[in-house]
């Protein structure tokens with residue numbers, strides 16, 4: 001038997017899929033920003049939430065300390081929507 005890959009991720013055998021594949025808990029928890037960049041990214045991708053496979057979406061929580069930064073990076077072939085829940089962010 002061979003594995004079916006979508007975007008480089010193995011499609012889970014439908015017989016092995018369960019409710020936990022569609023549940024992520026933890027976006028309510030603040031990340032520890034005591035690091036060199038003063039920010040912390042909590043990612044929810046197909047790695048953390050298998051049910052996202054093939055959907056082409058992900059989500060993240062980013063916490064910033066005062067004057068913290070999110071180092072320059074790119075998201076090839078992706079669109080990003082950002083919502084500031086509290087405070088101000090220079091983008």
Ligand SMILES: *[C@@H]1O[C@H](CO)[C@@H](O)[C@H](O)[C@H]1NC(C)=O
Pocket residue numbers: 030031032033034035039040041
């Ligand atoms: C982000 O926060 C989590 C939860 O406090 C912590 O375990 C992790 O080490 C932090 N990551 C960085 C890069 O500071």
Ligand SMILES: *[C@@H]1O[C@H](CO)[C@@H](O)[C@H](O)[C@H]1NC(C)=O
Pocket residue numbers: 032033034035
């Ligand atoms: C946050 O990370 C720093 C540096 O690793 C550590 O000293 C501190 O105890 C952490 N704070 C919490 C609440 O985990």
